[in-house]
Amino acid sequence: MVDVEPFVDDAVAEIREQVGDEHAIIALSGGVDSSVAAALAYEAIGDQLTPVYVDTGLMRKGETDQVRETFDYMESLRIVEAQERFFDRLEGVLDPEEKRHVIGEQFIREFEREATGTDARYLVQGTIYPDRIESEGGIKSHHNVGGLPDVVDFDGIVEPVRDLYKDEVREVARALGLEEVVSERMPFPGPGLAVRVVGEVTPEKADVAREACHIVEEELEAYDPWQAFAAVVGKGTGVKGDNRVHGHIVAVRSVESRDGMTARAQELDWETLQRIQSRITGTVPSVARVVYDVTHKPPATIEYE
Ligand code: XMP
Numbered sequence: 489m490v491d492v493e494p495f496v497d498d499a500v501a502e503i504r505e506q507v508g509d510e511h512a513i514i515a516l517s518g519g520v521d522s523s524v525a526a527a528l529a530y531e532a533i534g535d536q537l538t539p540v541y542v543d544t545g546l547m548r549k550g551e552t553d554q555v556r557e558t559f560d561y562m563e564s565l566r567i568v569e570a571q572e573r574f575f576d577r578l579e580g581v582l583d584p585e586e587k588r589h590v591i592g593e594q595f596i597r598e599f600e601r602e603a604t605g606t607d608a609r610y611l612v613q614g615t616i617y618p619d620r621i622e623s624e625g626g627i628k629s630h631h632n633v634g635g636l637p638d639v640v641d642f643d644g645i646v647e648p649v650r651d652l653y654k655d656e657v658r659e660v661a662r663a664l665g666l667e668e669v670v671s672e673r674m675p676f677p678g679p680g681l682a683v684r685v686v687g688e689v690t691p692e693k694a695d696v697a698r699e700a701c702h703i704v705e706e707e708l709e710a711y712d713p714w715q716a717f718a719a720v721v722g723k724g725t726g727v728k729g730d731n732r733v734h735g736h737i738v739a740v741r742s743v744e745s746r747d748g749m750t751a752r753a754q755e756l757d758w759e760t761l762q763r764i765q766s767r768i769t770g771t772v773p774s775v776a777r778v779v780y781d782v783t784h785k786p787p788a789t790i791e792y793e
Contacts, residue, residue: 490656492663496528499648503532506610506646513608515599516541516559518551520666520673521614521649523558524657527664528648529612535564537612540602542595545571546680546694549702558670570598571691578682578689584793587689591679609643615650616657618747674705674715675748683791684719693720693736696772700738703767708742713754716742718768719792726776735776738768743790751785 507529514526516539529537539562543552552567559565577590649657654675661671681697682689700718708716717740724737740761745751765778781788 490652490659492659495660496531496663499528500532503529503612503646503648506644507533507536509536510609510643511536511538511607512610512612512646513538513540513603513606514612514614515595516555516565517614517676517678518547518555518673519614519676520654520657520661520670521616523614523666523670524661524664525612525614525646525648526559526562527661527666529646530562531664535562537562538564538566538602538606538608540566540568540599542568542570542598544574544591544595544680545691546574546591546682546689547698548676548680549698554669558667566602568598568602570594573598575689575691575694580688582687584683587682587793588679591682610646611642611644612646612648615647616652616654617650618653620650674713674717677791683793684717686719686721686792692774696720696736696738696774699772700740700768700775703771704740704742704764707760707764707767708754708756711742711754711756713742714745714748714751715790716740716754721779721792724777728773733776735774736772737777737779738772738775739779739781739792740764740768741781741790743785745785745790748790749785751790753782753784756780 512529512533514522514529514537516522516526526539539559541555556567574591574594577594578587581587581590652660658671677683681694684697684701685693697718697720704716704718719739719741720736721739722737723734726733726735742754742756743751744754761780768778769775
């Protein structure tokens with residue numbers, strides 16, 4: 489376990505030394521890793537840091553407001569409202585890898601535009617130890633290691649939490665006074681809700697996934713899952729009043745895992761499952777059916793795409 493106080497002091501001193509009088513930029517995602525990296529960097533260099541948060545339209549419920557509130561004290565914070573541009577680019581895109589590619593590319597464009605408007609010579613990233621291991625092993629192509637640095641010709645990369653595991657990052661987050669919604673936040677995939685909508689992502693389906701994910705997160709907090717979420721997986725027939733309707737099928741997933749590489753579907757009690765079903769169909773009328781996913785990883789992945 490990390491010794492938090494000396495860690496914070498050392499990390500701040502190291503960032504100060506590395507960046508000096510130059511400017512730095514960081515892409516905030518709303519997650520705990522980039523939040524801690526940003527908080528440490530801001531402590532070190534203040535407004536020489538420009539934190540950039542891109543709202544892709546694929547974020548969790550309330551995430552943008554959360555970021556705005558949490559980092560309100562950073563005058564240099566930039567919030568980019570890019571929802572329309574992302575949805576435009578996702579129109580007609582069905583293939584999961586193509587989706588990831590489109591989102592990654594659009595993200596880089598948005599970030600590049602912000603970066604060129606600053607004098608940033610350094611890129612701060614919230615890369616943690618398992619990210620580096622996975623990237624070095626070539627297991628995941630979608631992580632943040634080696635992604636953004638090519639965007640602008642930076643003098644250096646600053647990775648203040650590079651040697652920490654997730655639970656250690658959470659400890660540092662608590663010590664830095666970040667709220668519980670940030671420090672205890674479940675992992676969320678980079679492409680956001682796009683991997684929780686099977687097939688084409690539309691603003692409407694993203695809204696359904698967002699609301700359903702929020703309900704699942706709230707209802708399953710007591711189970712302390714590694715990740716719990718909902719995905720829009722297709723369409724099916726239901727009845728509303730006297731009418732048959734063609735509505736969304738929402739799959740609920742809740743898994744235990746140590747590192748996301750393998751996972752076990754959690755055993756939930758019937759009452760909880762029914763409460764989730766009734767809240768989702770009650771709050772989102774376009775949902776006709778809610779199912780629970782009992783598949784472990786392997787053979788399934790955690791996300792749907
Ligand atoms: P899978 O679905 O591959 O997910 O079993 C394993 C872990 O990785 C997260 N995940 C992603 N994270 N970009 C990310 O940054 C992605 O494209 C991506 N896909 C999956 C997933 O949420 C889980 O924690």
